[in-house]
Amino acid sequence: MRTSAEYFERLAKMRPNIYLEGEKIGRDHPTILKGGKTLAKTFDLVNDPKYERVLTATSHYNGEKINRFNHLHQNAEDLLLKQEMNRVLSSLVGGCIQRCMGIDALNALSVTTKNADMKYGTNYHERFNKFMQYFQAEDLVGCAAQTDSKGDRRLRPSQQPDPDAYLHVVERREDGVVVRGAKLHNTAAQYADEIIAFPTRAIGKDEPDYAIAFAIPADTEGIYLLTRVAAPPERIPELHVPYSDFIDTESFTVFDNVFVPNERIFINGETEFGSETALLFALFHRHGYCGCKPGLGDMLTGLAALVADYNGVEKVGHVKDKLADIMSVGELVYAAGIAASVKSMQSPAGTYIPNIMYANVGRRHAGVNIYHEMNIIADLAGGIPITLPQTKEYANPEISEFLLKYNTRRAGVSPLDHYKAMMFASDVMASEMTGLITLAGVHGGGSPQMEDIAILASGNIEEKKNIAKHLAGIEY
Amino acid sequence: MRTSAEYFERLAKMRPNIYLEGEKIGRDHPTILKGGKTLAKTFDLVNDPKYERVLTATSHYNGEKINRFNHLHQNAEDLLLKQEMNRVLSSLVGGCIQRCMGIDALNALSVTTKNADMKYGTNYHERFNKFMQYFQAEDLVGCAAQTDSKGDRRLRPSQQPDPDAYLHVVERREDGVVVRGAKLHNTAAQYADEIIAFPTRAIGKDEPDYAIAFAIPADTEGIYLLTRVAAPPERIPELHVPYSDFIDTESFTVFDNVFVPNERIFINGETEFGSETALLFALFHRHGYCGCKPGLGDMLTGLAALVADYNGVEKVGHVKDKLADIMSVGELVYAAGIAASVKSMQSPAGTYIPNIMYANVGRRHAGVNIYHEMNIIADLAGGIPITLPQTKEYANPEISEFLLKYNTRRAGVSPLDHYKAMMFASDVMASEMTGLITLAGVHGGGSPQMEDIAILASGNIEEKKNIAKHLAGIEY
C-alpha cells in the first residue's frame, strides 16, 4: 500500500488538465494539495491500529493485504466493513471521504463484465481483472464519472439535439474508441489516478454508442477537469477550526474526443449491460451512503448536542426530542445498510451485491432528511452561525476581547471554546459547505426520486395487492 | 404442539372472569371464540409447509419441535426468524397476530431471572426454567400485562395518592404474595392461558413492592378481564370481507388481591431487575414490531395500490411517489429489525438480546409514520370509505344494482370486486379498526417518546460531541 507522500508524488507528475478559477493548473497547486488531504487520510490511517481493521482487506486475487477502498466484496462481511469504514472515516473528516466512488464503480463492472461475457462470449471480465489487479497493486485512486450533462430531461440520449449530451462513442478504431461528452459532479477527479466512466441511465437497444464503460488515466489527452471548490473560510492560526482542512472539489469533466484503448474498455455497445452497470454502481454507492451518511450524521448530531450543551439547554425537553430525532436519522440509515449487507447475494463473478430494497430505503431516508437535520441544528444554534464575525476581527486587539466576552454562554466552557464551537457551526450551517452538505445529501448516490423507482421495482407491489385482495375477499 | 381445537377446549374450561358489554361471560362466548380465530392461526399453520419454517423452532431445553411463539432466542437467526414470522402472519390477518407478547415477556424474564440470581443468589432462574418448560410442553398462550393505570404521570409509583395506581404486593405470605392493581392494554388476555405480569417502568430502590414479576393462569381468583372489542362491521354472506374475521380484544385487567404462589414469582423486590424486566420486554417487543408493523405495512401498501389500481391511476406520477413512500416505511422498519437481530448479543442466561439502538429506531419509525401511512391511503381512496353504504343495502333488490353500478370504476374489474375493495378500504379507514390501527401503531410496544429515551441513552451522545469538538478544534 502506498503512503500519502507516494500518492501525491504520482499526482504531481500528471499532465496539467485541471481548470480552476479560469487557470490551467497542475496537481501540485495548493488548492489541489489541500483538497487531497481528505483522501490522503485513506493512505495515512491504513497502519493505524484504530482503523486498520476496517481500512484494509485481503485481495481475492492474490491474498495480499490491500486498501479496502480497492477491494471487491467477496462476502456479506466485506459489505458490512465497507459501511463501517465509510462511517468512521466520514465522521473523522466531517463529510465525504471521497475515495469510495471508484471502487463502487469497479465492483459494478466486476459483475457486469462477467454477465456480458456469459451472454455474448466477450472477454471483458478478463480485461477487467487485469486492470483490477494493476489497480490494487499500484494502490490507485479512482473517480467515478457517471452523470451526463443530459440536456433535455424528456428526451433519450439518442434523441437529444446535441448528441454529446450523453457521453458516447464518436469513432471506432481497431485499437479502441474515441468518446465525446461530459460527466458532471465528479468528486475528487482532480486527485484521482484513474477515471472510471460508464452510463448514467438505461440505454436503449438502438443506441449502442451510449453503452460504453471504461477506465482511463485522469490526465489523458482530451480530458478537461473544470473545477468547483467548496471550502470553509480560512481563519487565523489561533482560531483554526480543523473542519476547514477538509475541502471538496468537484469536476465538470469534459471528454473532448478522448481515445480509449481496447484493454481499458469494459462494456462497448452491449446496451443491457451498460444499463446494468449504471444500476449496479448506484446500488453499491447507495449501500456505501448507508455508511457515510451516518458518519456525517454523527458529526451533525455532535454539533447539535455541542451547541445545545454550550447554550446550557442540552437537558431541556424539546432539545432532547430533537437530539433523538437527528440521531435516529443516521442510525436508521445505518441499520438499512446492515440489512442490505446481510441480505446481499453473490453474482456469477463472485462479487457480493447488496440487497436492492434495503440499500435504497436507507439512502432515500438520508436524502429526504438532510434538510430536516440542518433545520434541527438551526433550531438549536440560533442565528449566531450566520452573524458571528469571522476570524480576522479576533486579530484586532481593539475588539478581540469583545468577541470572546459576548460569545460566552455557560460557565465551565472557555470563551475560546465557545467561539470555536460557533465558528464550526458557522462553517456547517452558513458557509459554502452548507450547500455541499445539503445538495450532496439529497442527490449524492441518486436522488430520492431515483430510489423511489428502485423501491417500486423491487418491492413486488402485486404481491402486496394480493394481500389486500385476500383480506377483501377478491380472487387473485 | 396443540391443535386450535385443543386450544379452544382448554379455554372453555376456564373460570368465567371476562366482562363484555357489562356481562360476565365464559371463554366459549361467540365474541371470544371469534377473537380467538386470529390466534388460532398460530396453531393451525404450524404444519403448513408454507409457514412451518418460520412458525416452529427447536426447544433448547429438550430438542423438541415447538411453536416459535414459545421459544427463547438462542442466536441471531432466531431473532431474524421471529421477525419474519411476525411479518408473514401479520399480513395474513391484516394486523396483530396477538401471540408475541407472552414470549417477549418470557424472553425478558429468562434474562433477568439469571441476572438477579447472579447478583443476589436467588433461584428465580430455576423457577423460571421450570415454568418455561411447562409452557413449551403444554404449548400455552401467554399474554403480557405491563402497562399500569399509572395515575398522575408526574408522580412515581410510591408517590401516587392511590397506591394501587401501579400493581404491587399488598401482602407477603410464606407461600407467595398477594398483589393489587390494574394492567391496561392487554391484548388477547381473554384467550390466553397465562398472564405474565411485570413492571411498566423503572422502579426506585425504595419501592420494592412494585418490583414484582410473575406468571399466573388468566382465570385466577381476583382477576377481572374488562373487555373492549374492536371489529369491522359484519356484512351479509355475499359481501363477506375476510378482514372482518380478525377482530381485536383488549383487556383492562384488574388484579383485586390476587394470590401468586412462590413458584410463579420471578422477580420479587429486586428493584433493578424489575426495572430491567420492563426495559427488556420493551426491547424484545420493539424488535418484534420491526416484523409485525412491516406486515401491517404490506397490507396498507397493498390496499393503497389496490384502490389506485381500481381507480385507474396506479401509474400516475404522484400515485407512484405515494406508493414508494408507504412501502418505504415498512421496509425501513424491517431493515432496522434485521440490523437489531444481526447485531444482537448473548445474555448470561444464553438468550439473545436485540441491539437496542436498531430495535428502537425501527419501532420509532413505525410509530411516527402510521398516521402518515393512513393519510396516503386516504389520498388515494378518496371519501368513499366513509360514505359507501354498508352491506345491508345490497340485500335490498330495489337498490343493490345501483350500488354496484355506481361504485364501478375501471373496466376489467367486476362491480362486485370494486365493491369489496371499497368495503375493505372502509374497514381499514373508517371503522372501529381505524383507531386500533393508528393508536396501536403509535403506542404499541412503546411510544416514540419512549424510544427517544432509549435512543438517547444508547446513542453515546458524548462520543458524537467529541467528533464535533475534534472538528472544531476543541480539546476533549
Place this chain on the structure above:
Amino acid sequence: MRTSAEYFERLAKMRPNIYLEGEKIGRDHPTILKGGKTLAKTFDLVNDPKYERVLTATSHYNGEKINRFNHLHQNAEDLLLKQEMNRVLSSLVGGCIQRCMGIDALNALSVTTKNADMKYGTNYHERFNKFMQYFQAEDLVGCAAQTDSKGDRRLRPSQQPDPDAYLHVVERREDGVVVRGAKLHNTAAQYADEIIAFPTRAIGKDEPDYAIAFAIPADTEGIYLLTRVAAPPERIPELHVPYSDFIDTESFTVFDNVFVPNERIFINGETEFGSETALLFALFHRHGYCGCKPGLGDMLTGLAALVADYNGVEKVGHVKDKLADIMSVGELVYAAGIAASVKSMQSPAGTYIPNIMYANVGRRHAGVNIYHEMNIIADLAGGIPITLPQTKEYANPEISEFLLKYNTRRAGVSPLDHYKAMMFASDVMASEMTGLITLAGVHGGGSPQMEDIAILASGNIEEKKNIAKHLAGIEY
C-alpha cells in the same frame, strides 16, 4: 325563520325514499331524527343572543331577517360572518354543522346564472332569483350534490363505458329534462328539503348533456338516498357523552330518470358555466371550510389539552410544543379564510366571491394536516381511547368501581370526569367518527390535490419566474 319543530314537521311529510341498513324508511325514523339534531341547531340558535349576530342576515331581496345559511354574500363582511358562523357552530357540535353545502351551491349559481345570461341571453338568473326567494321565505335546507361516481378516473364524462358515471340529461322535454346518474358523499341529504345538483368537474364543449345544474325536492320521484351513518357508540345515561348526540349521515344519491321542470333548471348545456359552477361551489365551500375546520380544530385542540391536563402533563415542554402545533393549524386556516374574505371581489350578479388563492391555501392546509392533528392527540392520550371498556361495563356493579378507580389520573378531577374525558377521546380517536373526521378532513370541499391545481392556476407562476429571471440577469 322556521323553528326546528316546523323543520322536522315538513320533513315528516316527505315521500319515503331513504334506504338505511337495507330498509326503506321515512324521515321520521329515529336515526334520521337523531341525525337532524345537528342541523336543528341552526334553527334553534337563531334567536339565541349568543349566536344571533352570526346566524342571521338581512335578505338583499326584501330586507327581511333570514338565516345566514340562506343568504347570498353581499360584501366581504358577509364572508367573514359566514366563516365565523361555521367556526362557532362546528365547535358547538364537534364537527360538521351540515347546512352550509346548500348555500355554497346557491351562491355559486347566483353568479353563474348571471354570467350565462350575459353571454347567451338566457334567463337563468331570473329563474334562480325566484327559487332563491322561495328558499329564503320558506327557510329551507339544501344539500349539495356534486361528486359524481366518476367511473374510470382517466376518462372524461363522455368517454366512460357507462355514460351514467356522471349525472347527465337523458331526455329533453318541452317542460324540463330527465336526468340519470349518481351523486356521492351528500352530507345531510336525508334531512334536506332540496337537493342542489351541478357538475363535479370541467365539462368539455362536446358534452353539453353533462352541463346541468338544478334544484329539486329531495323526495322527487326517481331519487334514492342510500344512507351511511357514522356515529359514536351509545352509552348508558349516567355516562352520556354529548358528542354522541351529533351523528353524521351521508347519502349515495341515485337519480334514476328524474324529471326536472324548467323553472328548477339553472344551467342546461352551457358547458363553460357548468364548469364555472363546479369551480365556484368548490371555492365557496373551501372558504367555508376555513371556518368549520378551525371549529373542528378548536375541539381537537381542546381534547388534546384536556387529556394532557388530566394526565398531569399539560405544562411539560413537548406537550406545550404539541398544543401550539395543533392550535396553529386551525388558526392559520382561519387566517387564510379572513384573507379570502377581505380580498373577495364582486361578481356581476352582486354576489361576493372569495379570493381563490387564500381560500385554497387555507383549505389545503387543513387537508394536509388532519392526520397530523389526530397524531398529536394520539401522542397525548396514549392507548386508552382504544382499550378503555365502553359504557355497559360501568353498569355492572361488580366492576364499575374498578373502571373509575383505575382510570383516575390526577388529583382534583373526579373519577367520573376522567372516565368521560377518555370516553370522548375514544369517540374521536377510535370510533366510526374517526374515519369521518379524517377522511372528510382530507377530502371534504376538495382534496389537497384539487387545491394544488387551483393554487397553480391562480398563482401566476410566470410572474414568479420573472422575479427569478430578473435576479439571474435573464431577459424576459
Place this chain on the structure above:
Amino acid sequence: MRTSAEYFERLAKMRPNIYLEGEKIGRDHPTILKGGKTLAKTFDLVNDPKYERVLTATSHYNGEKINRFNHLHQNAEDLLLKQEMNRVLSSLVGGCIQRCMGIDALNALSVTTKNADMKYGTNYHERFNKFMQYFQAEDLVGCAAQTDSKGDRRLRPSQQPDPDAYLHVVERREDGVVVRGAKLHNTAAQYADEIIAFPTRAIGKDEPDYAIAFAIPADTEGIYLLTRVAAPPERIPELHVPYSDFIDTESFTVFDNVFVPNERIFINGETEFGSETALLFALFHRHGYCGCKPGLGDMLTGLAALVADYNGVEKVGHVKDKLADIMSVGELVYAAGIAASVKSMQSPAGTYIPNIMYANVGRRHAGVNIYHEMNIIADLAGGIPITLPQTKEYANPEISEFLLKYNTRRAGVSPLDHYKAMMFASDVMASEMTGLITLAGVHGGGSPQMEDIAILASGNIEEKKNIAKHLAGIEY
C-alpha cells in the same frame, strides 16, 4: 424624502466605528457602499409610480408625504400596505430589504411610551414624538438592536455571571445614562443613521437596569459594529447575476459604556414596559415577516419553476405538486399577515397593533418551512448548483464553450441563459447566502419556539378545553 445620494452622503460623514475583516473602516468603504445598495432601493423607488403607492405614506404628525418605512401605523390599511411593501421590495432584491427593523421598533415604542406615561406619569411619549418627527423629517434609517448576547440560557439577566450578558444601565447621571452590553444579529447597522435599542425578553421587577430603551446615532462613542458579510460570489461582467448586487451585513454591536442623553431614552426602569416593548417589537416584526417572507417565497418559487422549466420538466406531475407546495407556503404566510392586519386593534397612543395570533402563526409557518422550501428547490435543481464551476472558467476561451455546451438543457433557451439560471441557483442554494436565507428564515423575527409561546398565550386554551368538556359532558 431623501435621495439615496443624500443618504450615502450623510453616512460618509459618520465616525468610523465599523470593524470588517479586522480593520476599522468608514462608511465609504466599498463593502459598506455595496451593502447599502439594497437599502438605497427604498429611497430610489419612492417616486417610481410602480412603487409609490406602497412606499410612501402620509405623516399623522403633519400630513406630509413620507417614506412608509418611517410611518407609524394609523389604521389596518397601513398594516396591509406595510406587508405589501415588504413583499414587493423583498422579491425585488431577492431577500431582506433591511429597512423595516427600525420602524418596527419605533411603532412598538410609540405604544409603550404612551402606556408607561399613563401608568407612571412619565413623559416618554412626548420625547418619543419629538424624536419620531425628527426621524421622519430627516428621512432617517434606523436599525433595531434587540437580541442580547444572553449568556447562559437558563439564567435571567440579573443572574448571569457576566452582568453584561444583557445590555443594561451601568451608571445613572443627571443628563442621561451609561449602558454596557452587546446586541447581536443587527442587520444593516453599518448603514443605519440611528440604532434603536430595547430589551430582548421579559424583564423582572427586580432588574430595572435591564429595562432600558433608547435611540442613538450609530456612530456614538463607545459603539463598535463588528461586521459579518454574506454575499454571493462575484463574477465576470458577462456573467453578472444581479442577485449578487444584494449582500447582507450583520452587526455584532458592542455598547462599551455608551452615554445616552435623556431626550433619547424612551423606557428607563419601568420593567413591565421594557418587557412590553420587547413583545411589541416582535409582534410588529412578525407581522412584517408575513410580507417579506412571501416576497422571498416568490423568488424561491420562481427559481424552482425556472429550473424545472429549463430542465424540461415543469409540467411533470410531481414537479407541479412541488411548485404548488412551495407556493402555498408563502401565500399562507401572506394570508396570515392580512388577517393580522385586518384584525388589528388601536392602542391608546393611536398606533395600530397587529393581531397577535395571526401574526404569530404566519411567521411560524414561514419559520418551520424554510428548509423544506430549500429542499424542494434542491429536488428540482439537482446537484449542479454545488458542482457548476464559477465564472472565471468562462473567461478562459479554452473551456468557456464547454461550459455553455454541457450546461444547456432544453431547446428554446440560450446556453447563456441556462448558465445564468444555474449560477443563480448556485447563489441561492450553495453560497454564503444559503445560510443566511435559512437561518434568518428560521430565526429572524423570532424563532418558531418563541411563536409557540405567543400562540399558547393568546390562544385561550381554557376556552378550547371547555369546548371539549362540553362535548364530553363534563361540567365547567
